[in-house]
Amino acid sequence: MRIGEVASRAGVSTRALRYYEEQGLLTSERTGGGQRVYPDSAVERVRLIQQLFAAGLPSRTVLRLMPCIETGQGSPEAFALMAAERERITALMTDLTAARDALDRMIDIANHPTPEHCPALREPAWSPYDGAAEAAGVDPQPVEAGPRAPELALAGAGRRTR
Amino acid sequence: MRIGEVASRAGVSTRALRYYEEQGLLTSERTGGGQRVYPDSAVERVRLIQQLFAAGLPSRTVLRLMPCIETGQGSPEAFALMAAERERITALMTDLTAARDALDRMIDIANHPTPEHCPALREPAWSPYDGAAEAAGVDPQPVEAGPRAPELALAGAGRRTR
DNA sequence: TTTGACGTTGACGCCGACGTCAGGTCCTAC
DNA sequence: GTAGGACCTGACGTCGGCGTCAACGTCAAA
Secondary structure: OEHHHHHHHHOOOHHHHHHHHHOOOOOOEEOOOOOEEOOOHHHHHHHHHHHHHHOOOOHHHHHHHHHHHHHOOOOHHHHHHHHHHHHHHHHHHHHHHHHHHHHHHHHHHHHOOOOOOHHHHHOOOOOOOOOOOOOOOOOOOOOOOOOOOHHHOOOOOOOOOO | OOHHHHHHHHOOOHHHHHHHHHOOOOOOEEOOOOOEEOOOHHHHHHHHHHHHHHOOOOHHHHHHHHHHHHHOOOOHHHHHHHHHHHHHHHHHHHHHHHHHHHHHHHHHHHHOOOOOOHHHHHOOOOOOOOOOOOOOOOOOOOOOOOOOOHHHOOOOOOOOOO
């Protein structure tokens, strides 16, 4: 398979694939003329990379997980890495839930206009006293797994502060 | 309240507050000497902004929501905006869940080393056949709301492709 | 009145996952 | 053999939310 086909099957650009190779995340054979040739498994590999990127893992981290992905053998550091990232993702989901709740409150207020709007906006979740001790479970909402627009499907998450 | 106090109470830098003002997200009075003075409500405002940022809303979008936040009156466009962002967040959470599941599979495999590792890694979720029709509900995991490191609390999510 | 913590504007830097040219090469169908 | 689509390398651009330095002004306590 050449680069174009891998790209269209995995839903990424050819530029992205060259970038992955540059970062050591993806390898390829070459034809006599120097063109990249990939095995079928490359498509799955790219999809995994995309998923990890979408969860905010930087390429360096994904790179450090690659030996584990390839061999199925987990070094203890790779293991710790995975656990840490897992926790980061969970924390991020908590943040997202909070943000979505904030939006919900805004939508709610915007929906039925009442003079006493502001208090309701302030009320829960982002408390004025610093403690962030809400035992907020990720609500078991059915997540409406409808047909999402494909170009929105690969939204990412990243940016650590400080 | 001056800028330093708002910053420490809201858990952001003073640079961030000046940036918010520059973007029109936050306003302030000035003392005779030109120093910024904020009302108490600014702290809550900043926290809301941070939450929306953490959910991947760009400052321009937050800006377009500001009149709605201030007046409690929802223009139809602001309403549509909020609904769209809400949906984007939900989709993002689905992606995060998928990524976390992928990590879980990797962890699982790394944990108990067996020669036939690769098939298990490939099996579910990121299917080789293009259809992404898993009716994947966000699992009702208790989310372990333990004491997260505060400097990790404001991880963000962004980056739309294409 | 002094001092030193806190504030101001302005400007440049950063990072990461690519987009996007430019100028050339390869491959294959006709 | 040739057209034209796919591919190559290299290089610079982008975007957003700040960090960070410089050079300077304010303000309250001692």
